[in-house]
Amino acid sequence: MISDQNGEFSSPISSASSTVQRMPSLNALRCFEAAARLEHFGQAAEELHLTHGAISRAVRAIEDELGVALFERRSRRVFLTDAGRELAQAVQEGLERMRGTCARLRESAANEQRLTLSCEPTLLMRWLLPRWPAFHRKLAKSHPCAHIHLVAGGGPFSFSDGIDLAIRRDDFTWGDAVHADALFAEKTGPVCRTELVKRWFAPKQELRAGTPLLHTRTRPDAWRTWSRITGTTLPEQPRQHQYEHFYFSLQAAIAGLGVAIGTQELVREDLRNGVLAAPLGFVEDGSRYCLLARSPAAAGSVHELLLKWLLSVSSKA
Known part of the structure; x- marks a missing residue:
């Protein structure tokens, strides 16, 4: 049987609840704080844009509530x-702690709303930007005030340079202080214009002698790495066709200037549209793309939304 004592107003629980309920209002305490700091009801009224009578009534209400004289x-x-x-x-x-906490929360929210995402140039142009409108729709729905600024950049970087997140291939060491979420493995293979496959590839799916191989300064070992992994002997080159950036070598292949080492993700649309062909397919080269950040994504953050979206579009490959 449950005792009726627990429901008595004189019980400890009821008395504690009553004390909490009798807490002076925050507005009254703000009036008192200004009056106490200035020791002047009129000046407190001017500071808070109230009347002298409003300050006096607020202080009197606290005094009546607490049963003590404050002034x-x-x-x-x-x-x-x-x-x-x-x-x-x-x-x-108490007010100072509340102001400080509000300021920190406001600053944190403001920082989250404006993120800078650095992405390797070729991945940015050929993979991320074509898919970006879909992410924008998700971002506008869940974080309508947020904005992600995209910048092109490759290799090592520093968060102190204003970068909040970065997408990089793990071909360099970024240290233990960086949190990395793997997005997808890199798969590479020779690609060329579809109508030129028979000119540069033998029936046994081998590169013909004299086939122009397109190289790039940003990935100088791409052909050698593919050759080592597949055990394929590269044809001798009368001269080397080298381009400044990986993106340019892919564009040169699209233009019919030779055969480039392409990555499956970056040429997927060109393969689907029939512009490029990959006669020998693609193989993993041991590297992967990752989303890099200072710390793991917080639940409900823009960072988490971006990570989940990147993983979802990667899994559809």
Whole structure:
């Protein structure tokens, strides 16, 4: 049987609840804090854009609530009592903590709303940007005030340079201080214009002698790595066709200038549209693309939304 004692107003639980309920209002405490700090009801009223009477009534309400005098009123002036000074210190400390917390939360929210994402140039142009409108729709729906600024960049970087997130291939060491989420494995293979396959590839799916191989300064070992992994002997080159960036070598292949080492993700649309062909397929070269950040993605953040979206589009490959 449950005792009726637990429901009595005089019980400890009821008394504690009553005490909490009798807490002076925050508005009244703000009025008291200003009056205590300035020791002047009129100046407190001006600061808070209230009337002198509103300040006086707020202070009187707290005094009635607590059963103590907070001010001594003498000759149109007010002076804090000992109880008033004690309450003033507590209220000032509490308000300061609230202001500080609000400022930190506001700054944190503002920083999250403006993120800079650095992405390797070729991946940015040929893989991320064509898919970006789909992510924009998701971002606008869940974080309408957020914005992600895209910048092109490859290799090592520093978060101190204003970069919040980065997509990089793990062909360099980024250290333990960086958090990495793997997106997809890199798969490479020779690609060329579809109508030129018979000119540059033998029936046994081998590269013909004299086939122009397109190289790039940003991936100088691409052909050698593919050759080593597949055990394929590269044809001798009368001269080397070298381009400044990986993107340019792929564009040269599309233009019919030779055979480039392409990555499956970056040429997927060209293969689907029939512009390029990959007669020998693709093989993993041991590297992978990752999303890099200072720390793991927080639940509900723009960072988490981006990561989940990147993983979803990667899995559809």
